[in-house]
Amino acid sequence: MKHITFYLDFISPFAYLAFEELPKALMGLSYSVTYKPVLFAALLKHHGQLGPAEIPAKRDWTYRHVQWLAHSKSVPLDMPAAHPFNPLGLLRLAVATDPNGQPNRYVCETLLRHVWAGGGDAADAGRLKAITRELAPGRDPADASVKSQLRAHVEEAIAQGVFGVPAFEVDGKVFWGLDGLPMLRAYIEADAWFEGHAWDAVKAVPVGQSRQ
Numbered sequence: 001m002k003h004i005t006f007y008l009d010f011i012s013p014f015a016y017l018a019f020e021e022l023p024k025a026l027m028g029l030s031y032s033v034t035y036k037p038v039l040f041a042a043l044l045k046h047h048g049q050l051g052p053a054e055i056p057a058k059r060d061w062t063y064r065h066v067q068w069l070a071h072s073k074s075v076p077l078d079m080p081a082a083h084p085f086n087p088l089g090l091l092r093l094a095v096a097t098d099p100n101g102q103p104n105r106y107v108c109e110t111l112l113r114h115v116w117a118g119g120g121d122a123a124d125a126g127r128l129k130a131i132t133r134e135l136a137p138g139r140d141p142a143d144a145s146v147k148s149q150l151r152a153h154v155e156e157a158i159a160q161g162v163f164g165v166p167a168f169e170v171d172g173k174v175f176w177g178l179d180g181l182p183m184l185r186a187y188i189e190a191d192a193w194f195e196g197h198a199w200d201a202v203k204a205v206p207v208g209q210s211r212q
Helices: 013-025 040-047 056-072 088-096 105-116 125-135 144-160 178-188 198-204
Strands: 002-008 031-037 167-170 173-176
Touching: 002 013, 002 144, 002 178, 013 056, 013 105, 013 178, 031 088, 031 105, 031 144, 040 144, 088 105, 088 125, 088 144, 105 125, 167 178, 173 178
Parallel strands: 002 031
Antiparallel strands: 002 167, 167 173
16 A cells, blocks of 8 residues: 655645545555645745736636536536735644644645635635534644644655645655646556656756846
8 A cells, every 4th residue: 555645735736636636546456645735935935936816827728627627527616805914823723633743634634625616715704614614623723833734745845846735745755736646646556667667767867047
């Protein structure tokens, strides 16, 4: 059995779609999943990147694309009232539901649908209070231990080479994005391609030119 660490931020529509698609994409395989919430903005800052929603034309395309993908996969998806938004309240709530900061699938599903179903304000204080009551975390989401665990998830993700969400880590290999799920399945199925040199050889490709 392979173990998958699923790094996600509830702000990401691709994380929502990948979460919904994962059981279908890996149907029939033997695997387990640990969910680790991370702050996407912290990954972007570390790698010196802009988020898709910070580039106006890319923002428009991203929102169109995710709605098309949801439609094509028959996954209900409604854009939240405002996006991007501050996801820290939701991330800390997820972490607070588990002593090790690793929420179960039900918690992640509840929080993803809080954002991506119904078109509500994902960061609204009243809605956050209501969903906190519903999930009844064992710790106060504002507790220092919760904040520390969330930071640790981010640091761990960076150390693994994660640069965005959703990301799936298995045996030290990171598979990124919704469209990485077929590749993840192939790895779990022991596709012979992964026994070759291609995975690591990309690191040796010289940089021909870089922008300063």
